[in-house]
Amino acid sequence: MKNLNTYKIRMGTVGDEPFLWEMLYQAIYIPEGEPRPSKDILTEPEIVNSLKGWGRKGDTALIAIGADNTPIGAVWVRLFDELNKTYGYYDRDTPLLGMALLPEYRGRGIGKALLMEMLRKTKEAGFGGISLSVDPNNPALYLYEKLGFKKIGVTGTSWDMLVKF
Template structure:
């Protein structure tokens, strides 16, 4: 499959919103935007500490991976500390299993190494992407397991850079 990957810009906020809908398993963009704890992952994209990339096929976005820094008083689901950004990513269903997610994750981690000591994330325990995260160096943060908003189990993972 032919597609390109490029850095996200401040003009890509609509792309981040679209991919957040898929990352959060929500049925609509409106549903994401009405939930402040989800909306903050896309709102005002391009602020200090925002880093990411998008996969594009023809002229359409097919996936994205992005990082956001949080302060403890406004922490995201995968918060570890104020200097480690949290990863969010999604690939459109028709493009999953074709290496798009791997390529996006490798690229965003390479970008992150220039600025941050590590990257964190929060993931549902039953999500098959856990294997990808482990393959690329993420480890489970002990004691981070919680009952998530859907009643399942989620936990944090961390990828530390050398």
């Protein structure tokens, strides 16, 4: 049986892009018992913008890797503007965050560790905050609120949230 609590966090690379797409798919909140949508959902304009062209200036990812060195989760930030944006966009100077873990690694503190490290790195880089989008029924909402994110709006059924440094 693999140890689900042993992990390390490393900087993401351009080579992690396929894993980031998988994490984007995993980040789509699906209520318990509901079927997951087809991965074709990743081609919807507001979703594809989250990662399309990954590797541009300012794109930053942290990858959690398990004991066997395979990726188990990720957190990423990137900048957008009015012409190129996605859910959770606040402004052109505020990185937008995405985050997910493989299902079997959720609820173990790994997401919190990833998020806290990304908050630290983003603040050190001189940004004034981070925005995100979350379904209000997603258990991750509690973590975001605990770490200082505040609701600033609603897009569709999701909350747009912002933390300022």
